[in-house]
Amino acid sequence: MRFRPAAVARPGTEAELVAALTAAAERGQGVRVIGAGHSFTPLIRTDGLLISLDRLTGVSRVDPATGEVTLWGGTRIRDIAALLAPWGLALPNMGDIDAQSIAGAVSTGTHGTGPAYTGYSGMVTGLRLALPDGRVLDCSATEHPDLFAAARVGLGVLGVIVAVRLRCVPAFTLTCRETTEPIRAVLADFVDRARAADHLEFFWFPGTPRATVKQLTRGPADAPTRPMTRFDRVVNRELLGNVAFGALDAAAASVPRLAPAVRAVASRWMAGAGxxxxxxxxxxxxxxxxxxxxxxxxxxxxxxxxxxEVERAIVASGQQLTFPLEVRTSAADDTWLGTAAGRETVYVAVHRYHREPFAPLLAAVEPVFAAHAGRPHWGKEHSLTADDLAVRYPRFDDFNRVRHGIDPDGVLLGPYLRELLGV
Ligand SMILES: Cc1cc2nc3c(=O)[nH]c(=O)nc-3n(C[C@H](O)[C@H](O)[C@H](O)COP(=O)(O)OP(=O)(O)OC[C@H]3O[C@@H](n4cnc5c(N)ncnc54)[C@H](O)[C@@H]3O)c2cc1C
Structure with a gap:
């Protein structure tokens, strides 16, 4: 995504952040906050001030008794494991990548998989927010509880997250097992298997007979491990999974009849060694x-x-995919705009190579999701409007009410969010 903000601020202290935010508000300038910029939707676009918290990172407080850890909002997820290691703690669950900032991941409801585990927002026990009027508020289940429920998936419109308090767990190991299985068998008992496993998901090219099932099993921190070999890391993950896969995707984007061959090759590469x-x-x-x-x-x-139904819609659309569907689950959380708010959830992700058109594929699958009260990931592409979202989120109007209360002039709303939220 390319855009040109009028100015970029990189505050190194909370006071500098508040000064930048309030000065912009006084000038009548719009403000958006950027994390790592890894969202597919134009959430961070602004022609006003863009604030980055890249200089506000690291741990600010640890409570060893509860496992609660307070991190500055700009902390990258990839840095958290090393920050928690001295306390023998770890994040309870993670998504597919760790490039995001913790505040950005929380603000869009970023998640991993497992029906007993929430995404990042469900791990949050407190937020420290800088507001455009210069106030800095701490919120939690007992302090400003409405703001807390809203801001845990706050899309950057409920103040700038200065710090995030997360409930962490004792450090643990994971064993990864990937198997190729007939899709009909996977579909028959995925939910039961997901409940019995710690973290289960599957990848599948619609219209093909086999899926790759990935299961992660938790073990104690001191369990003997068998890390990925250098060969698997370099050859399977990097060369086959990224370099060669990218080249095949590029070829199929130019010559669509190659897509079935790419699917066949890629599905063979997907199941790695445990x-x-x-x-x-x-x-x-x-x-x-x-x-x-x-x-x-x-x-x-x-x-x-x-x-x-997603398979039928994709096959009927004639769109040739070279990326698999990814199917994951989540526990319910008690946020207002979390995609898993109030309900146990199955996530279905549909990808397409970036040089291929996405609109026809989106148009094919969205009616299926709509028919099942689907809620789009806030950071990923979708075509829903404020009216659609209001139907899918029972607390949508409450979110807008709280937002108006803390930012009546809409300093933190760019044009995209103004329209998305129906402000
Ligand atoms: C390759 C790839 C893999 C991904 N994998 C997953 C996955 O496994 N699971 C999943 O759920 N999602 C996934 N995503 C989506 C991604 O996790 C989200 O879009 C996430 O928000 C990106 O975090 P970020 O730090 O880049 O935030 P940005 O994209 O920079 O910002 C996202 C939102 O957070 C707000 N924000 C950022 N910092 C602050 C702050 N300090 N205060 C207030 N608001 C703030 C922004 O204003 C914006 O509204 C993936 C994305 C990519 C590109």
Missing amino acids: FSDASHRVYVAPRRVRFHETEYAMPLAAFAEVVP
Whole structure:
């Protein structure tokens, strides 16, 4: 995404952040906050002031008794494991990559997989927010609880997250097992298997007979591990999974009839050798080939209907995919705009190589998601309007009410969010 903000501020202290924010508000200048800029939607676009918290990073407080850790908002997720290591703590769950900032991941409802685990927003027990009027508020379940419920998936419109308090868990290991299985068998018992596993997900090219099922199993921190070999890391992950996969995607983008061959080759590469390691090294994998993505959250109970319907919609659309679907789950959380707010969730993500058009694919799959009360990931492509979102989020109007209360002039609303939220 390319845009030209009028100015960029990189405050190194909370006071500098408040000064930059209030000065912009007094000038009548719009403000957006950027994390790592890894969202597919134009959430951070502004022609006003762009604030980056890249200089506000690291741990500010640890409570060893509760496992609660307060991190400055700009902290990159990839740095958190090393910051928590001295306390023997770890993040309870993680998504596919760790390039995001913690505030950015929280603000869009970023998640991993596992019906017993929430995404990042569900781990948050407190937020420190800088508001355009110069106030700095701490909020939690007991302090400004409405603001807390709203700002845990706040899209950057409920103040700048200065710091995030997260409930962490004792450090643990994960064992990763990837298997190729007939898709019909996977569809038949995925939900039961997901409940029995710690973290289960699958990748699948619609219209093909087999899926790659990835299962992560938690173990104690001192369990013996078998880290990924250098060969697997360099050859399977980097050369096959990224370099060669990118070249095949580029070829299929120019010659679409190659797509079935790319799918066949890629599905063979997807199931890697098993390995085990510290949790943060197992949750994430490098994703270097650029893609478009939409991801919708549906009630977990809809799983058995949604996935076959998505397959039918994609096959009927004639769109040739060279990226697999990714299907994950989540526990419910009690945020207002979390994609898993109030319901156990199945996530279905649809990707396409970045040089190929995404609109026809989006148009094919969105009606399926709509029919199952699907909520789009805030950071991924979708075409919903404020009216659609108000139906899918029971607390949508409450969110807007709280937003208006803390930022009546809409300093933190860019044009995209103004329209998205129907302000
Ligand atoms: C390759 C790739 C893989 C991904 N994998 C996953 C995945 O596994 N699971 C998943 O759920 N998502 C995934 N995503 C989506 C991604 O996690 C989200 O879009 C996330 O928000 C990006 O974090 P960021 O730090 O880049 O935030 P940005 O994209 O920079 O910002 C996102 C939002 O957060 C706000 N924000 C940022 N910092 C602050 C702050 N300090 N205070 C207030 N608001 C703030 C911004 O204003 C904006 O509204 C993936 C994206 C990519 C590109």
